[in-house]
Amino acid sequence: MLKKMLIKQSLFVGALLASGFASAAGLNISVEVPKLNVAEYHTPYAAVWLESTEEGDKKTVKTLSVWYADKKREGGGEKWLKDLRQWWRRDGRTLTFPVDGVSGATKLSGVHQLSYTQGTAPLGNLPKGNYTLFVELAREGGGREVVKVPFTWPVEKTTSLSASGTAEVGAVTLELNP
C-alpha cells in the first residue's frame, strides 16, 4: 500500500521537475516524508547534505538543509539533532544552530522541494567531482533511515536521479542543472 503510494508520488514529482524549475546551475532536490499510520507520530528531523567521494583532508561535506524542532524554548529541539546519527558525525556536531539558510522547522508528510543554486550559499561553488547526496530522516519514537544518491558534477544537460527509502524516507529525487 505504502509502496504504491510512494511510486505514484515520485512520478508526480518527476513530472513537476521536468516541467521546469529554475534554469540556473544547481540542484533541485525533492524529499518525500511518508505518511505513516502510527499511534504517536512526530514529524521527522531531517538532514540533507553532500559529500565528495575523496577521503581525508580533500573530502568536502556540505550541509544543505536541516529540519528540526527549531521553535522549542531554550534550544530544546537542538539536543535531538544528534539522532540524525550519520549526518551528526559527518558535519552536524561541528555546527552551531540555527544555521542561516540551512535549518528550519520539521515538515509534515508529503513531498518537499529544495533548490540550491551554484555559487550561492549553502551550496556555494561546488567543484568538479564525484559526490553523494544524503537524505537522513529520524523520527522521535520511530526509526531512522539514510537514502543516498551518487552523482557527478557538473552536468552537461539536466539530469534526474532518484532513490527511495523503505521506512522513514520516501522517494528522493535529484535534478542536476547545468
Place this chain on the structure above:
Amino acid sequence: MKKFIQCAFFSTAMVASAITQAHSLWLLPSETSKGGKGGWVTFDLALSTELFNFDSGAPKLGAIQVATPSGSLSEVQNAFEGKLRTSFDLEINQPGTYKVFVTNSSLNARWETADGKRGFWPARGEKADPAQFSTAVPKDAKNLEVTQSTRRLETFVTLGAPNKDALKPTNQGLELVSVTHPNDLAASEPSEFIFLIDGKPAVGAKIEVVEGGSRYRLSPGEQNYETDKNGHVKIQWKKTGIFWLGAEYKDNKATKPATVRSGSYSATFEVLAE
C-alpha cells in the same frame, strides 16, 4: 564526593582477583554523545558477571574524577552508594569531550615464612603504606613477591564535536591513548588505541572486548587482542552497541621494593552507526 574520598580504598587485590573470575568492573554513562547546549548524564559504577547488569556489588574504588574538555577537573553530583551500584550525575555544558575516571594504586606482598606458612601484607581491606614495608615483611621471607598495582576505570562523553584535551595520559599506570577518539567509534570502522604503562608502550597487554547484554546471549562472545611492540591495538567492533574493554598488563619492571608491576584498565565505549 567527600564521602568517596574518605572511604576510598577498598581492597584492590580483592577486586583484581574478582576480575579473573569473569567479573567486569565498569562505569556506564546514560549516553556518550550530546547535542544542543548539553545537559545531564547519569553514570553507574558496578562489578558484575553480566554486562551491564547489577549482580555483584559496587566496590568503593576511590574518588570519581572528571576531566573537562578544557582539561581542567570538575566534580560529579548526586552520588549514591547502593549495594549493587554507585551512581552519580554530571552536567555536560562545555563543547568537547569529558573523561570520567577512577584510578588507584596499591602495593601488596606475599611470601612464605621460615616455617612454611603463608604471609601477606597489607591485611585484607587495608591499604599498604609503603613506609611500613620493611617492618611488615620479615627479612627472611621466602619466595617474596611484591606487586605494585594500578587500576584505571574510565568512560567518555562528548557535547558536539569531540576533542582530546581531557584524554592526555598522566604517564602513571596502564592508560589508553586514543588514536581513534573514544566518542567517535563506528561499527563499520576499526578503532585504534595505544596502551601505555607508566608512559611507555605497554607491549603484549591482554585486551578483552565484550558487548553489553551478555545476559541475553548464549556465549559471552568476547574478543581478545594483544598490543603489539608499540602498545598498539586495532579493535573491530563489527556492530553498534555498548562495549566493555578490559586491559591487563604485567611485567617485572617494578619500582623497589616491588618485584612485579601490574596495570589494569577498563572502559566503556558506545559504538554507533556509521
